[in-house]
Amino acid sequence: MTDFPFAQERELFPILRHKVQLSSCSQSALSLPVAQAMAAYQDGWLRQGMDWSGWMAGVAQAKSEFARLIGADADEIAVMSSVSDIASSVVGALDFSTERARIVATALDFPSTGHVWLAQQRRGAQVHFVEEGAEGGIEEAALLAAIDERTRLVALSQVSYYGGHLIDVARVAERAREVGALLWVDAYQSAGTLPIDVRRDGIDMLASGAQKYLLGCPGIAFVYIRRGLAQTLQPLNTGWFGRVNPFAFDIRGLDWADGARRLDTGTPPMLNGCVAAAGLALLNRLDMVAVRDHLRALSEVALETVREQGLATASPLDPAHKGSNTAVCVADAAALEQRMAEAGYIVSARGGVIRVAPHFYNTADEVRDAIRTLASLARA
Numbered sequence: 381m382t383d384f385p386f387a388q389e390r391e392l393f394p395i396l397r398h399k400v401q402l403s404s405c406s407q408s409a410l411s412l413p414v415a416q417a418m419a420a421y422q423d424g425w426l427r428q429g430m431d432w433s434g435w436m437a438g439v440a441q442a443k444s445e446f447a448r449l450i451g452a453d454a455d456e457i458a459v460m461s462s463v464s465d466i467a468s469s470v471v472g473a474l475d476f477s478t479e480r481a482r483i484v485a486t487a488l489d490f491p492s493t494g495h496v497w498l499a500q501q502r503r504g505a506q507v508h509f510v511e512e513g514a515e516g517g518i519e520e521a522a523l524l525a526a527i528d529e530r531t532r533l534v535a536l537s538q539v540s541y542y543g544g545h546l547i548d549v550a551r552v553a554e555r556a557r558e559v560g561a562l563l564w565v566d567a568y569q570s571a572g573t574l575p576i577d578v579r580r581d582g583i584d585m586l587a588s589g590a591q592k593y594l595l596g597c598p599g600i601a602f603v604y605i606r607r608g609l610a611q612t613l614q615p616l617n618t619g620w621f622g623r624v625n626p627f628a629f630d631i632r633g634l635d636w637a638d639g640a641r642r643l644d645t646g647t648p649p650m651l652n653g654c655v656a657a658a659g660l661a662l663l664n665r666l667d668m669v670a671v672r673d674h675l676r677a678l679s680e681v682a683l684e685t686v687r688e689q690g691l692a693t694a695s696p697l698d699p700a701h702k703g704s705n706t707a708v709c710v711a712d713a714a715a716l717e718q719r720m721a722e723a724g725y726i727v728s729a730r731g732g733v734i735r736v737a738p739h740f741y742n743t744a745d746e747v748r749d750a751i752r753t754l755a756s757l758a759r760a
């Protein structure tokens with residue numbers, strides 16, 4: 381590929397010299413800066429015994445880097461171990477005892493968040509899933525029509541985990557604002573692949589974990605909460621890091637830290653934070669418009685190769701309406717994922733598809749070769 385824009389950064393991912401890793405919808409490739417952050421944590425622990433302040437600084441840096449990636453400030457970010465934990469904390473702080481008790485989500489969201497919303501039925505929430513339309517994605521008109529004055533929360537994945545369907549969150553934010561509902565965006569499949577600006581798009585809350593396109597490892601997830609909104613939340617799920625001064629150790633005093641920090645709970649995932657900071661710092665060196673454009677070009681290659689090989693896809697056929705992931709329909713996805721790995725291609729199985737999910741460091745040749753190999757293994 382002659383116009384590959386990230387040749388220099390690609391060198392930071394040693395695995396790409398001998399394998400084709402296309403699994404960023406599940407786990408992205410390990411970069412040298414991230415490996416060094418892991419080693420530094422281990423070294424500090426091994427040699428100094430403890431580096432509490434250094435490790436906490438890693439978590440703070442991760443918050444700042446995540447904030448920078450999405451156009452927010454560091455004090456608008458809280459961390460927990462997973463997006464599911466964050467969703468539970470946030471929704472548990474909302475009131476469902478009035479007429480405004482609806483949660484509008486979509487059938488394409490990751491099931492875990494759907495489960496979190498459903499668990500709120502016990503507190504009076506009414507959950508409405510907008511179903512997929514004839515083309516397989518969520519039709520914007522249907523989604524906007526489902527949001528009305530009864531809606532407390534609109535909750536959706538910007539890019540769906542299965543087929544990579546992309547939703548225009550700014551349009552949804554506009555509608556949510558019109559009727560006085562809050563918007564929660566699950567950006568686990570989008571952050572790190574396209575430009576995000578929470579203020580420009582009017583997003584109230586946006587969450588993502590580090591493991592997928594953020595180049596980190598599992599065990600840490602971030603949430604942006606608009607400053608004015610954060611000040612109104614008193615989450616039932618709390619802990620000492622949600623206090624004004626966590627080190628006051630006042631067992632009788634339940635105060636609330638300013639901003640998103642009040643959503644923090646117990647000791648943060650410090651190793652994961654140091655790792656996430658390194659991955660996010662690498663991403664923040666890149667131009668996110670160039671990353672999005674490159675991934676769109678790779679989507680075009682993926683869709684073309686799917687057609688060339690006579691395969692079917694569960695993804696949108698227009699690269700502008702999808703994220704990085706192209707879902708290829710196959711008979712035995714789990715077995716094929718294994719056989720692809722044996723052939724040197726790391727891809728991700730879910731249900732009836734193999735997800736081919738490149739990141740900025742992947743080339744068109746890698747995507748084409750992977751899908752051709754997948755087709756021949758599927759035929760064999």
Ligand SMILES: Cc1ncc(COP(=O)(O)O)c(C=O)c1O
Pocket residue numbers: 405461462463464465489490492493537539540541566567568569589601
């Ligand atoms: C869009 C999306 N949201 C949430 C999750 C799950 O996040 P967690 O395991 O951090 O709760 C996933 C996992 O694949 C995902 O793709």
